[in-house]
Amino acid sequence: MTPRPTSEHLVSAAAERIRDRPAWVADVGTGSGAIAVSLALAAPKAEIWATDVSATAVLLVRANAHRFGVRDRVRVVRGDLLAPVPGQLDLIVANLPYLPRHDRDRYPVLGAEPEGGAFAAGDGLGLYRRLLRSAEDRLSASGAVVIQLHRRVVVAERDELPALRARLAELVPVPPQPPPELGWPCGEPAPQGAVA
Numbered sequence: 001m002t003p004r005p006t007s008e009h010l011v012s013a014a015a016e017r018i019r020d021r022p023a024w025v026a027d028v029g030t031g032s033g034a035i036a037v038s039l040a041l042a043a044p045k046a047e048i049w050a051t052d053v054s055a056t057a058v059l060l061v062r063a064n065a066h067r068f069g070v071r072d073r074v075r076v077v078r079g080d081l082l083a084p085v086p087g088q089l090d091l092i093v094a095n096l097p098y099l100p101r102h103d104r105d106r107y108p109v110l111g112a113e114p115e116g117g118a119f120a121a122g123d124g125l126g127l128y129r130r131l132l133r134s135a136e137d138r139l140s141a142s143g144a145v146v147i148q149l150h151r152r153v154v155v156a157e158r159d160e161l162p163a164l165r166a167r168l169a170e171l172v173p174v175p176p177q178p179p180p181e182l183g184w185p186c187g188e189p190a191p192q193g194a195v196a
């Protein structure tokens with residue numbers, strides 16, 4: 001759940017879309033709430049639903065939202081992806097686990113992260129595939145998704161979601177990868193010669 005530098009780009013891209021307009025936003029897999037709280041500060045009229053399956057995360061986000069004075073606009077709910085969020089959304093942001101669990105030994109630096117914080121079943125992309133599928137029904141006509149995947153921030157309009165879902169696997173490095181340095185692949189610069 002440690003925030004990575006790429007999340008700053010995600011927040012900038014999300015805030016750029018909303019600016020100072022009212023917007024109904026979901027931050028899915030909110031972790032510490034770094035994205036939800038930063039976006040609430042950058043987009044003063046946004047109402048943000050921050051979701052996570054982790055009870056620890058929920059408590060942490062509530063504390064952080066309170067600490068940064070945005071608890072009235074960051075609603076923290078525990079549950080799977082968009083399930084606990086009501087209504088039509090203008091924007092969905094997410095930095096979900098995307099690394100295959102069977103590759104866990106390759107990322108000792110992530111050993112301190114909570115189970116389920118960085119790794120997911122199968123090829124690791126199942127959570128994003130499910131999120132993008134449900135986003136098609138949950139976004140308003142002009143809505144969009146902004147996701148973090150390895151060191152990329154990807155923005156997709158609602159009608160681009162099926163295409164993004166189909167090419168998700170192209171956006172991640174093809175194993176075998178060189179062993180990551182600190183933080184890679186979640187946001188830090190990749191080591192020389194790394195496949196990105």
Ligand SMILES: C[S@@+](CC[C@H](N)C(=O)[O-])C[C@H]1O[C@@H](n2cnc3c(N)ncnc32)[C@H](O)[C@@H]1O
Nearest residue numbers: 003029030031052053054080081095096097117
């Ligand atoms: C890589 S961490 C990112 C945390 C935060 N978004 C950030 O960028 O700092 C992924 C988060 O997704 C949460 N998560 C995993 N599966 C989830 C699911 N099905 N629904 C909601 N959150 C989930 C984990 O508990 C974890 O907090």
